[in-house]
Amino acid sequence: MISSSRGICSVPLSPNNPLEHTVLSRSARQFLSTILGALAALCLALAIGVRFRRSWAEWAVTMPPGTFIGILGAMAVVLTLFECLYDDRLRKASTLIVVFSLLYFEVVDLQKGQQDQQAQFRSIMDNFSYVQKLLIDYKSAAERLARLSPVPHVENERTSLKRQAAQLSHSILEFLVNQKVQPGSGQGGYGTSNYGGAATEEKKVMELYRAHYESEVVRVRNEFAKRGITDPELDVEYQNPVNSYSLRSIAERLGALSDRL
Numbered sequence: 001m002i003s004s005s006r007g008i009c010s011v012p013l014s015p016n017n018p019l020e021h022t023v024l025s026r027s028a029r030q031f032l033s034t035i036l037g038a039l040a041a042l043c044l045a046l047a048i049g050v051r052f053r054r055s056w057a058e059w060a061v062t063m064p065p066g067t068f069i070g071i072l073g074a075m076a077v078v079l080t081l082f083e084c085l086y087d088d089r090l091r092k093a094s095t096l097i098v099v100f101s102l103l104y105f106e107v108v109d110l111q112k113g114q115q116d117q118q119a120q121f122r123s124i125m126d127n128f129s130y131v132q133k134l135l136i137d138y139k140s141a142a143e144r145l146a147r148l149s150p151v152p153h154v155e156n157e158r159t160s161l162k163r164q165a166a167q168l169s170h171s172i173l174e175f176l177v178n179q180k181v182q183p184g185s186g187q188g189g190y191g192t193s194n195y196g197g198a199a200t201e202e203k204k205v206m207e208l209y210r211a212h213y214e215s216e217v218v219r220v221r222n223e224f225a226k227r228g229i230t231d232p233e234l235d236v237e238y239q240n241p242v243n244s245y246s247l248r249s250i251a252e253r254l255g256a257l258s259d260r261l
Contacts, residue, residue, distance in 0.1 A: 043101030
């Protein structure tokens, strides 16, 4: 008997029936063709979904980095050892679709990872900038309040309101420093005080602000408005503060109002 070897899928040749002893039977080949065709259709549909950013396809590009390269490597080994798995045009076409789809998923996954890293870096830099500005404002508020000390025994309404605005500005900024700044952050230019505390979630920060400061902010702002002194930025922010950035702006503008009296 003469045999022809094609990888592991050896095909013994006999004068009577050359294909009689092929390793994969016809039914097995048909089943394999069906599986490869279905897999190719799935990969193609996912690739189209990813390209047009459909939510149902997003899971295909949320795998850990290198997942698709690993799958491609495994496929390369299998296809090298079992050449008969793609020995007709349909299986070859299906295999190519799967391979290029996996390559596309890996490229998109890498791009998504880079975008996530860039977004994280921007978030870190924004937070760093916020912390620096917050500490600068806090230092300025402390200096403003120090200039108004000591409190005289008799104080007119104008001086009293000026002090109240300065005190409220300082209190809000101190609150923000204790809630949003990690211990030791930015102390290089601000002395050796143990600034900061545990970082607090925005929702909790807003709850604490509304419970302890919001009513006083409204009262002090209205007292200035009665005297014809207003601040456009404060008038926008104090009505609907949404995050710690809004609170810093409120505190800073209250200090500016104090300076105007």
